[in-house]
Amino acid sequence: MAMYIRVKRNKTTYFLQCDPTDKVLQIKEKLQTLIDQPVTDQRLILMPVEKVLDDSKTLADQQVENDAVVALTLRKVSELLLIKEFVEFSLEETLDEIEFLTIEAASIVNFESFVIADF
Amino acid sequence: MSGETVKLISAEGFEFVIDKKAACVSKTIHNMLTSPGSFAEREHGEVTFPEISTTILEKICQYFHWSLQYASHRCAYLCKLHLSVPSGKETEFHIEPELTLELMMAANYLHT
Known part of the structure; x- marks a missing residue:
């Protein structure tokens, strides 16, 4: 060298x-x-x-x-990349929540139909 | 690669990463890095010099590399070319006069 x-x-x-x-x-x-x-x-x-x-x-x-x-x-980690990751993460969270609410709503509906049928 | 480099840390916490071969120009550092037993210096390849300032430590690292490049070959080189010995200007190791005293003390400590 x-x-x-x-x-x-x-x-x-x-x-x-x-x-x-x-x-x-x-x-x-x-x-x-x-x-x-x-x-x-x-x-x-x-x-x-x-x-x-x-x-x-x-x-x-x-x-x-x-x-x-x-x-x-x-090179700095691109800010755009960080924003994209954040948006993807919150989208996933929202989808999970929607799924949870749907299941809950469905169980309530089932319960009500059960109660009605009982009468 | 990490095994071939060592990190020298100055009093102010500045770090110099140099080849192990260059660092071993100093007998003191060589001993620190090769002595038996599991010393922290040997494990991490890091040596801290709380009494050597950054400017001096950088000069020392420059000297290590200069020494690798020229000093080891100098004898053979001069013997071969004893009639046309170079003026030495381009191969001279420059030392700022104001650093001399501190540099000598560090050199004494490091056995270089």
Whole structure:
């Protein structure tokens, strides 16, 4: 390994050994094993020029040198996805309730018909 | 992969994740990670240094990697090329003068 880069996020720094010919995607794959975040959710930004690194290009192509500092950002869980999950959940709850009420109503009706028949 | 990296934690709680091989440039860390018995350091691969500040610890981690890249091959390299010894500028390990004292104390503690 000819060089290393420093990947920083919050209070943590990852020293990654790599080669100038490595693609950014390979770096993200290494990170995936360390932080358990899929490659697609990672974004690497070269500091201090704040340039977002392209997956398909190599480190050398994008002027990432030995001892470079790279900031790591992660994709947020989409708010739309959260809303969708909530709606699905409440829909299910409502359906359960309707089913329960139907059963109850049916039992009341049965009971009444039984009472009427008794007379 | 997790078995090949260790986490060094500074006085301020900043974490540095580095290759075990790099960390073992320090004899102290090497001993901490390989000593017999189930020490917390060995189990989790985490070492906390409450007396080393973040800037110094980062410099130390940089030194570990620099050392892996150059120092181990230096002898063979210099012997082979003894006529055209490089000026050393590009392979020099830069140390800011204001860090020297603290860095020396940490280096002494870590046996590097």
